[in-house]
Amino acid sequence: MPFELTRRRLVRRAAAGTIATIAGTQAEAAGPANVDLPALSNSTETEARVPNADIRSRRLGVAVVGLGHLSLQQILPGFGETKHVRLTALVSGDAAKAKTIAGQYGVPDGSVHDYAAFERLRDDPDVDFIYIVLPNSMHREYVERAAAIGKHVLCEKPMATSSADAKVMIDAMRAAGRKLMIAYRCQYEPTNREAMRMTRAGELGELRLIQAVNGQNNADNGQ
Numbered sequence: 001m002p003f004e005l006t007r008r009r010l011v012r013r014a015a016a017g018t019i020a021t022i023a024g025t026q027a028e029a030a031g032p033a034n035v036d037l038p039a040l041s042n043s044t045e046t047e048a049r050v051p052n053a054d055i056r057s058r059r060l061g062v063a064v065v066g067l068g069h070l071s072l073q074q075i076l077p078g079f080g081e082t083k084h085v086r087l088t089a090l091v092s093g094d095a096a097k098a099k100t101i102a103g104q105y106g107v108p109d110g111s112v113h114d115y116a117a118f119e120r121l122r123d124d125p126d127v128d129f130i131y132i133v134l135p136n137s138m139h140r141e142y143v144e145r146a147a148a149i150g151k152h153v154l155c156e157k158p159m160a161t162s163s164a165d166a167k168v169m170i171d172a173m174r175a176a177g178r179k180l181m182i183a184y185r186c187q188y189e190p191t192n193r194e195a196m197r198m199t200r201a202g203e204l205g206e207l208r209l210i211q212a213v214n215g216q217n218n219a220d221n222g223q
Contacts, residue, residue, distance in 0.1 A: 061126040062154075063089035063111075065118070065142060066133035067097055070156070075133060076105065088126040091118055118142070122149035129154060131183070140165040147176040157184045 062085055064071055079087045089111040092098035102112045111127075113120055121127050129152035132142045139160050146153045153173065159182045160166040173180040186192050198204055 059084050059086040060128045061086055061088035061124075063091060063121050063124070063127045063130045063151075064133060065091040065130060067092040067094065067101060068133065071133045072101070075131070076101065080105065089113070089121060089124055091115060091121070118145055119149055121146075121151060127151060129179075132156060136161050140169055143169040143180065144172045147172040147178060150176055150178060152179045152181075154181050154183055157182055 059082070062079065064075065064079075064087065067090065076087065079085055087105045087107060090098050090102055090107055091113045092101075093115055095112075095114065098112045099109070101107075102109065111124060121130060130142075130146045132139060132146070132153060132155045134142060134156070136158055139155055143153050143155055155169075160169060170180060199207055
């Protein structure tokens with residue numbers, strides 16, 4: 001008998017998928033027990049594993065705000081291998097997770113904060129800039145809060161959920177005399193930079209339409 005996709009079956013399947021997704025998210029949020037993170041070196045180049053161009057005390061200090069999947073799997077391990085930056089503070093809503101991560105990266109207990117204590121970063125001389133790795137809808141709030149305490153900001157993409165919020169973020173940082181950067185690699189890739197140059201130079205004629213496509217494989221099958 002051929003399979004018949006009825007509304008009831010569709011709802012049941014959607015519900016099952018939602019439950020599975022929630023369960024996976026809760027398991028991930030429970031802590032970094034299954035995350036293998038490299039410890040940030042405290043050396044001045046004595047460990048060949050960490051290619052430090054600058055001694056630790058001279059590297060820029062960064063406070064990472066948000067300890068979700070992106071931070072744990074990509075950003076923090078990246079900082080663990082960085083040449084010019086050191087992790088100096090964490091801001092998270094999960095105290096246990098933040099404490100574990102701080103221990104792995106040599107961040108002192110006094111530099112681990114919850115969201116309510118975000119403004120304490122103002123008085124931390126080891127924090128040169130703040131990296132905001134939060135849900136998109138929270139970017140504006142934390143960029144404004146960072147501007148208010150006089151810190152430079154690196155904000156994850158997308159910048160905001162509306163052009164109006166993006167403008168507020170730019171204005172806040174400009175008024176504070178601080179820099180705001182969006183963490184997106186494409187603006188540094190050679191092909192994109194050449195396309196930008198050609199467009200600005202008028203080599204392609206009048207620009208009337210930009211069409212872009214982004215494709216991703218979200219399946220994690222180990223291949």
